[in-house]
Amino acid sequence: MGTKPLGYWSCDYTITLITDIAETWGDNLERLTEPDALWLISRIAHxxxxxxxxxxxxxxxxxxxxxxxxxxxxxxxxxxxxxxxNS
Incomplete structure (x- = not known):
């Protein structure tokens, strides 16, 4: 899905959740499906x-x-x- 690693966006790899996300969907979120991405965006934004x-x-x-x-x-x-x- 993404083209840049989580670290590019200032995600802190010392936080377990961030490393779990990278392990689950890849450091560039390349294994994150569009439906999961949209759901996560809405929940994280809220x-x-x-x-x-x-x-x-x-x-x-x-x-x-x-x-x-x-x-x-x-x-x-x-x-x-x-x-x-990105604004």
């Missing part, structure tokens, strides 16, 4: 949002995007995920 120190609700604009996601094909949703993740 956890990160819940832990964020700002502790603010999503903006009206962000909620509008969520309410309009039906307008996007799967390919466009994936493209938007990449754009947001």
């Amino acid at each position: 956890e990160a949002w819940m832990q964020h120190e700002a502790d603010v609700p999503p903006s009206v604009e962000a909620e509008e995007v969520v309410n309009r996601l039906y307008e996007l094909s799967l390919t466009q949703k994936q493209a938007l995920l990449k754009a947001i993740a």
Whole structure:
């Protein structure tokens, strides 16, 4: 799935979960399936949002995007995920 190793993204290999992920799906996540990737992205994003120190609700604009996601094909949703993740 990925082309860069977990370390490139600052994942800390001293954390057992990170080494377990690398062992399970490969250091470049090459064995991670698309369905698992999408599920993990959604769960990790939710956890990160819940832990964020700002502790603010999503903006009206962000909620509008969520309410309009039906307008996007799967390919466009994936493209938007990449754009947001790399912003």
